[in-house]
Amino acid sequence: MSGVDLRALRYFAAVAEERHFGRAAGRLHMTQPPLSRAIRQLEDELGVVLFERTPKGVALTAAGSVLYDEAGALLRRAGRIRSRVADAAGAVTLAVGTLADAAEHVGDRLVPAFRARHPQVNVTVHESDLGDPTAGLRAGLVDVAMTRTPFDSTGIGTRVLRSVPVGVVLRDDDPLARRTSLSSADLAGRRWVRLPEGTDPVWTAYWTGGGHDAAAGPVLRTVQECVQAVLWNGTSALAPVDQPLPAGLVAVPLSDRPPSDLVVAWPGTARSPLVRSFVQVAESGRAP
Amino acid sequence: MSGVDLRALRYFAAVAEERHFGRAAGRLHMTQPPLSRAIRQLEDELGVVLFERTPKGVALTAAGSVLYDEAGALLRRAGRIRSRVADAAGAVTLAVGTLADAAEHVGDRLVPAFRARHPQVNVTVHESDLGDPTAGLRAGLVDVAMTRTPFDSTGIGTRVLRSVPVGVVLRDDDPLARRTSLSSADLAGRRWVRLPEGTDPVWTAYWTGGGHDAAAGPVLRTVQECVQAVLWNGTSALAPVDQPLPAGLVAVPLSDRPPSDLVVAWPGTARSPLVRSFVQVAESGRAP
């Protein structure tokens, strides 16, 4: 029963190389006390003193230097496993679909982090501007998608990464622009930009569910166009409040509408390990 | 960041060999659900499907069989570390002192379990009958001791393994033998066997602290002699109630005296890893 684990050996190797608990802890991105404890546990486990503690650091004992050689060999071998297995699996591709406004996060954060984990995987990013990227999931065009609520969730699994209030995008000279919060009633009679017919029925429903006249404004193709419309002709638009906006525009949160959730989505069928891994990476790095 | 750990590889190897989650779980002394989860996490970590799940078991995929080879090599190498390090430390000895009534537990349970962990260590057991084995700690004769409260605890560290009420050992034809509990007042005027002068002052103090006349009975050398004395001439003795007794004797718990704690003790100075390991083994197998 009970065997040494690689984590303990990594800790041990760090201390052996630094000859100093504090510095080793820094290199391991942790603090000194749990490192001291881990080394002591390893010593107890092996029944052997590994370090001579001195007032200005530590030194390896004879048993310690033997363990250092063994641990190094084991850790190097363990490090190779990942690529060996990946080679055996052959060349694989992961297609990621994303909404335009999340594309930056996907391209700058998620994909690099994912590539660090799976260097052998060919990741392609497919950006859709206002259309629902989950349509690509159902069509088999992409394996995993980043999108925002609301969207058509039939036949797909999702995980919420972040939840952001929906706000009204206004020019900063708009009478409502100084309010810290608005309700739908405040917006009666306002002209809105709206999305092209059929591009995203669920978001359209969310839109019209607020009592706005969906036909009242111009039809625009992209988020950028919507923002420009607000800026130049006094229409309004809805957007999650964390979107960066050009100077002269503000986003005021809507208190009586559900928030917009940034989600990662995958086909309800056939969750491959790569997709699960991507979801894990997305969840662990959810800080924008 | 993040590497495979040996535990996951051990699980994987077991499933690969059994080709069956349930059987593998049995071999690993665990249940099937956490094993399934661990394998799935390993698959996610590596981004690869390791097993083909079939209705009557599982089969390795191509990537899986590569991992099986790698994992086997890694695990064999890890298994050798312990003995390599132990060899480097040279021949060492651990001297264990014990009270006679714990000797069976020490010899049958603790020492074998400890030898399984540290095959290179020469374990010697030193049995002391009624004398305090912690005296051996202070004298440097033993490295670790098993004893019972009360004992002289100056200058040593201890850990309680088990706490058992102290009882009065009586012949079963004694008028008090049917009671489920006794207090010291019930025992006035009774004749007692007692310990030789000077062998164990602390236990003697515990004894006389109950109001008994320490000089009232015969002086006996061993626990067995005490029991015999109770059996043959109607004296009485104190003993932890979990002691096995010959037919014709019963032990009735004393409600107004502190319990007897079975403890493992070590010198307050110089806690070597071997001693700590012994204490760990003693604690983990504390079931009598």
Added chain:
DNA sequence: AGGCCCGATACCCCACGGGTATCGTGTCCG
């Protein structure tokens, strides 16, 4: 069609590995 066998899922709970605060001690300098 129904019962089974086997892996997957859902949920709970404790141990362990992380953190912060503090201590003990040897060393070096003023």
Added chain:
DNA sequence: CGGACACGATACCCGTGGGGTATCGGGCCT
């Protein structure tokens, strides 16, 4: 010679991960 510092050890707290039990889903085989 004494005090401040540096470094490892200890004490304590807390969240997570890896165990458990109960249950589901879904192919085979009678």
